Amino acid sequence: MRALKIGKEIELLIALVAAVQGFYLSIISFLSRKRSPSALLLSVVFFSVTLRIVKSLLWVYAEDVELWVLNFGFLAHSVYGPALFLYIYCELYSKKWTSIFFIHFVPSLFLLLTLSSLTLDRFWYSFGYSTLLIHQGLYIVATWIMFLVGLRQGHLAHTIEKERKSWYMLLLLGGFLLQLAYFSNYILGLTPYLMGPVIYAIFLFVTSIYVFKYPQVLSASKGNQNIAIAPEHVERISKRLLEHMKTEQPFLNPNCTLGSLAKEINVQPYKLSYLINKEFDQNFSTFLNTYRIQKAMQLLQDENYRSIKISAIAFDCGFNSLSSFNTAFKKATSQTPSEFRAGNNLTDL
Structure with missing residues (x-):
């Protein structure tokens, strides 16, 4: 595993800032969107990446981390892609939550039920982590395609405002960079392990500034309101x-x-x-x-x-x-x- 070539203290600080910002955005996105069908989804997007970053920190800096804690980090990672996909989908097409959406979280349910039994050597290192990264990558690609097709076909009619379109693109860019960093580290061996948290810390910093400047993006789009x-x-x-x-x-x-x-x-x-x-x-x-x-x-x-x-x-x-x-x-x-x-x-x- 390649190490990030910056001071340990700086590396840890950046990753901690990312975790705190992710948790903060999770809370305010949930509180700002009350009864919107995408309220929980956007909150889950930020909260899942917070847990994933915390897992990365524990893996690098802590000793003898409990197996279920590591598996819980992988569980959070598995939730991120589907939650982002469904958030964009609900916003784009003014959809309400339906029970069929739960099918996207079947892999996450499997990980939840096996928190204490999936080992690193026999599952994650053999095929589990690679499968998880590919799974997330496919969701990110699918979300981008859905968004771009929606723009082209006019389904973003109710959210055509420049600020809200930029918000969706910012979320998609952040998701892409995060998944690319983890994929590049484990599958390709090109980037350090903590590159993901560091990149996402920068993204979350930009996101926080954007939310501060345009707080209306956290409210439900007009297409989702009566x-x-x-x-x-x-x-x-x-x-x-x-x-x-x-x-x-x-x-x-x-x-x-x-x-x-x-x-x-x-x-x-x-x-x-x-x-x-x-x-x-x-x-x-x-x-x-x-x-x-x-x-x-x-x-x-x-x-x-x-x-x-x-x-x-x-x-x-x-x-x-x-x-x-x-x-x-x-x-x-x-x-x-x-x-x-x-x-x-x-x-x-």
Whole structure:
């Protein structure tokens, strides 16, 4: 095992600071999110990494640590990835906790039931720790993919504010670096054992500053709350939105976001998201694409656009790629753009 080449006292201090910060963030995240379904999950994320760091400290600095204490540290490690995944999932899709979520913690339950029996030589050193690190790595990758796909498809409509998106990315980056440090140490043998706690101490320091600057990120996203908007206010916003979409055509801008559109019609982003979801029964991405496809259909039927390639029309209508345009168009019309144009006796040259 490689040792971290800094003074023992500094090494210990950094790791202790990481543990204290993790515990602190666990407490305030739980207290700040009261009845939100992701309240416990975010608290568990920070608390699990606190226990994992404490286990690392005990392993390096303490002698004759009880087996169950070490196993409890591994148990905490196993909880981290699923808890982060479910937290982002609940935030991203405005989901409530359901019993099916417990399936993500089956490995953790196994470790809990075998705290006093799993030995280092016969389990952890033979295959257990490698399996745990791979398990966590897969969860981190899956969480990143879910987050990036959600951004692309507009599922972050209710949390499109820059501060909250940055918060999610900060958590994902910290999780990635932590798992990478432990993986690099044990599997690849490239980094010192306590590199994980040290890296995460830096991450938690940055996280604490971010929470201090933007405390609203610890509150549940507006998509997870009951929003009360007076019917007459809903009607005014709807009228303003539809008029703006008709006259200004903001959907033609491929970089149009919920935040930018809300600013253009002078309404809070979460209210606009609520309006689109409840009144139009669409998410933000689908709402925009509906207008874009209608515009594309007009152009595909226009004799003046007969010589214009379908890809050019797609980009002119606000789509970022031809593939996304083709997918959205066929979903809306049950035809490909080429079939639609051919049906109107126009040919894509």
